[in-house]
Amino acid sequence: xxxxxxxxxxxxxxxxxxxxxxxxxxxxxxxxxxxxxxxxxxxxxxxxxxxxxxxxxxxxxxxxxxxxxxxxxxxxxxxxxxxxxxx
Amino acid sequence: xxxxxxxxxxxxxxxxxxxxxxxxxxxxxxxxxxxxxxxxxxxxxxxxxxxxxxxxxxxxxxxxxxxxxxxxxxxxxxxxxxxxxxxxxxxxxxxxxxxxxxxxxxxxxxxxxxxxxxxxxxxxxxxxxxxxxxxxxxxxxxxxxxxxxxxxxxxxxxxxxxxxxxxxxxxxxxxxxxxxxxxxxxxxxxxxxxxxxxxxxxxxxxxxxxxxxxxxxxxxxxxxxxxxxxxxxxxxxxxxxxxxxxxxxxxxxxxxxxxxxxxxxxxxxxxxxxxxxxxxxxxxxxxxxxxxxxxxxxxxxxxxxxxxxxxxxxxxxxxxxxxxxxxxxxxxxxxxxxxxxxxxxxxxxxxxxxxxxxxxxxxxxxxxxxxxxxxxxxxxxxxxxxxxxxxxxxxxxxxxxxxxxxxxxxxxxxxxxxxxxxxxxxxxxxxxxxxxxxxxxxxxxxxxxxxxxxxxxxxxxxxxxxxxxxxxxxxxxxxxxxxxxxxxxxxxxxxxxxxxxxxxxxxxxxxxxxxxxxxxxxxxxxxxxxxxxxxxxxxxxxxxxxxxxxxxxxxxxxxxxxxxxxxxxxxxxxxxxxxxxxxxxxxxxxxxxxxxxxxxxxxxxxxxxxxxxxxxxxxxxxxxxxxxxx
Numbered sequence: 001x002x003x004x005x006x007x008x009x010x011x012x013x014x015x016x017x018x019x020x021x022x023x024x025x026x027x028x029x030x031x032x033x034x035x036x037x038x039x040x041x042x043x044x045x046x047x048x049x050x051x052x053x054x055x056x057x058x059x060x061x062x063x064x065x066x067x068x069x070x071x072x073x074x075x076x077x078x079x080x081x082x083x084x085x086x087x
Numbered sequence: 088x089x090x091x092x093x094x095x096x097x098x099x100x101x102x103x104x105x106x107x108x109x110x111x112x113x114x115x116x117x118x119x120x121x122x123x124x125x126x127x128x129x130x131x132x133x134x135x136x137x138x139x140x141x142x143x144x145x146x147x148x149x150x151x152x153x154x155x156x157x158x159x160x161x162x163x164x165x166x167x168x169x170x171x172x173x174x175x176x177x178x179x180x181x182x183x184x185x186x187x188x189x190x191x192x193x194x195x196x197x198x199x200x201x202x203x204x205x206x207x208x209x210x211x212x213x214x215x216x217x218x219x220x221x222x223x224x225x226x227x228x229x230x231x232x233x234x235x236x237x238x239x240x241x242x243x244x245x246x247x248x249x250x251x252x253x254x255x256x257x258x259x260x261x262x263x264x265x266x267x268x269x270x271x272x273x274x275x276x277x278x279x280x281x282x283x284x285x286x287x288x289x290x291x292x293x294x295x296x297x298x299x300x301x302x303x304x305x306x307x308x309x310x311x312x313x314x315x316x317x318x319x320x321x322x323x324x325x326x327x328x329x330x331x332x333x334x335x336x337x338x339x340x341x342x343x344x345x346x347x348x349x350x351x352x353x354x355x356x357x358x359x360x361x362x363x364x365x366x367x368x369x370x371x372x373x374x375x376x377x378x379x380x381x382x383x384x385x386x387x388x389x390x391x392x393x394x395x396x397x398x399x400x401x402x403x404x405x406x407x408x409x410x411x412x413x414x415x416x417x418x419x420x421x422x423x424x425x426x427x428x429x430x431x432x433x434x435x436x437x438x439x440x441x442x443x444x445x446x447x448x449x450x451x452x453x454x455x456x457x458x459x460x461x462x463x464x465x466x467x468x469x470x471x472x473x474x475x476x477x478x479x480x481x482x483x484x485x486x487x488x489x490x491x492x493x494x495x496x497x498x499x500x501x502x503x504x505x506x507x508x509x510x511x512x513x514x515x516x517x518x519x520x521x522x523x524x525x526x527x528x529x530x531x532x533x534x535x536x537x538x539x540x541x542x543x544x545x546x547x548x549x550x551x552x553x554x555x556x557x558x559x560x561x562x563x564x565x566x567x568x569x570x571x572x573x574x575x576x577x578x579x580x581x582x583x584x585x586x587x588x589x590x591x592x593x594x595x596x597x598x599x600x601x602x603x604x605x606x607x608x609x610x611x612x613x614x615x616x617x618x619x620x621x622x623x624x625x626x627x628x629x630x631x632x633x634x635x636x637x638x639x640x641x642x643x644x645x646x647x648x649x650x651x652x653x654x655x656x657x658x659x660x661x662x663x664x665x666x667x668x669x670x671x672x673x674x675x676x677x678x679x680x681x682x683x684x685x686x687x688x689x690x691x692x693x694x695x696x697x698x699x700x701x702x703x704x705x706x707x708x709x710x711x712x713x714x715x716x717x
Binding site: 029030033048051052054055057058059061062063064067073074075078079 | 163244246284
């Protein structure tokens with residue numbers, strides 16, 4: 001037969017443990033929410049950066065710019081018929 | 088009073104007290120029950136909403152607009168998030184206005200006007216650069232806030248402005264593809280529900296009340312490289328002729344795909360506000376012109392179709408002057424007898440008019456309608472003109488004769504391209520399309536393959552050295568095409584003597600056309616003839632686009648009327664160079680072998696460094712070391 005004192009200690013101990021666990025869980029939840037917000041923000045930033053880089057790539061590789069660089073800086077010109085081969 | 092009476096009285100008093108307390112407790116419970124019912128039942132919905140407001144937070148997420156891509160997936164139009172500056176007007180201190188106006192780059196008065204417009208939320212500067220936004224926020228002025236908006240960018244700028252159109256500040260398309268495919272491109276904003284803790288921080292989880300949907304991608308059949316080639320060639324041709332403007336449309340005949348569509352002067356959709364609304368018009372589809380001689384192949388096709396005429400049939404061209412009713416038709420060159428092929432290559436108005444009068448107006452009219460004139464192409468862009476063909480009931484001999492050589496009829500460049508695709512497709516009409524994954528449009532036979540082949544042979548002859556279109560042929564390729572020159576109508580309805588439209592319509596390679604190109608030059612000043620003005624533009628486009636498409640030249644002799652600049656200078660110039668910097672390894676090898684020096688190379692790409700710095704001191708057998716860097 002369990003003594004009344006032991007039973008009381010067990011109940012109080014359990015209550016204290018559960019209360020501590022609750023506080024700890026709440027803390028974990030808070031930390032996780034901060035982490036989630038941070039990661040979501042980072043994800044959005046990366047998406048934004050990707051769009052910008054995509055646009056920058058399109059701008060830097062636009063045919064008119066490449067043509068100017070090829071002709072003016074690299075001295076290139078349209079090939080002769082004999083220089084064209086089927087890729 | 089007896090002892091018994093006293094005891095009875097106490098008992099009654101105690102009972103009354105108990106009853107009173109019991110009554111009070113009962114009333115208390117009753118009130119609590121009423122309150123509980125009130126809170127949990129009567130006010131439940133309202134209170135639930137209030138509680139949810141505390142626990143949950145809703146926010147709207149803006150979905151970006153979908154991109155527009157070319158046929159290879161290259162970005163033609165994309166939205167990115169940019170900062171905008173807004174304010175709660177009543178909270179902005181007056182003392183800060185001058186400083187704020189300075190950073191925003193507007194006048195103090197202008198800013199004050201904006202702030203006085205409303206007490207609440209007002210936009211101060213929309214879609215500003217990140218630097219400006221950072222400077223404004225660094226001022227830390229009460230009531231000033233930074234918002235995010237999506238801004239549309241078109242990296243190709245003026246080259247493609249007319250086709251793509253642009254997007255207004257509210258994110259909706261106002262012109263071109265942006266406008267006509269707005270529903271598809273626009274994103275749907277989402278609403279997210281997030282749970283908050285007592286301190287207001289978001290808790291993990293959360294749910295979407297409405298999922299945001301990014302706008303769909305619109306992929307065009309357009310090839311941005313060919314678009315750029317076409318725009319550059321057109322701009323060059325117009326500058327050389329000091330012309331007013333011009334248009335080019337390039338189509339792939341087998342599936343009707345529009346590969347390029349350019350107008351000059353171009354307009355930059357990234358700064359559309361700097362251009363007049365008239366300059367936004369995509370003239371390839373909105374403006375009509377008299378096609379002139381480029382319509383002759385269809386008159387000849389109608390004649391061949393009638394069975395009364397054969398390619399070798401001959402017509403007397405009246406030595407340059409021919410009377411139809413009270414109207415005289417002239418030829419630029421006096422011609423005698425010509426067969427049908429000769430009519431095309433010598434471009435005789437009189438010969439073609441006589442053929443048309445012989446087959447009758449109805450046959451000609453039917454042919455023109457069948458190949459796509461007088462109706463909108465249905466590519467999905469608004470503002471498209473159906474062109475003008477006079478009602479068949481009004482065609483007398485003069486009208487029939489004039490329309491036979493492209494006068495008294497008006498078409499759009501796109502319609503002319505579609506019609507030439509019929510010839511390129513062996514007589515099959517294929518509806519033009521602008522969207523890459525769109526199924527090939529309705530297709531039907533307009534003329535027998537034999538007729539189309541005969542016309543193609545005539546068109547190829549028209550670009551031969553003695554033909555009017557000889558300047559349209561790029562070295563190494565066979566071209567079929569027709570030149571055209573038409574007087575422009577003046578305000579009083581007659582023809583202007585000094586204003587012309589020069590046209591070239593053609594396709595290449597002639598034996599299996601990959602591209603159909605229409606070049607229209609508006610009011611050229613140095614020459615008025617399509618063969619002199621528009622044909623060289625065609626040659627530049629086709630000569631650059633075909634190698635790009637992997638179509639090798641079949642003719643290896645360079646015609647003597649063309650001069651091609653080669654990538655490599657001649658051997659003598661190469662050998663006399665003292666530096667190899669910026670050359671390719673192949674060129675460096677050529678120079679070193681010409682001078683008999685040894686070459687040691689490191690890396691790949693272009694030469695960025697060489698040792699020794701000058702080749703001048705080297706003699707045969709010496710070593711030059713080069714470093715290449717991509």
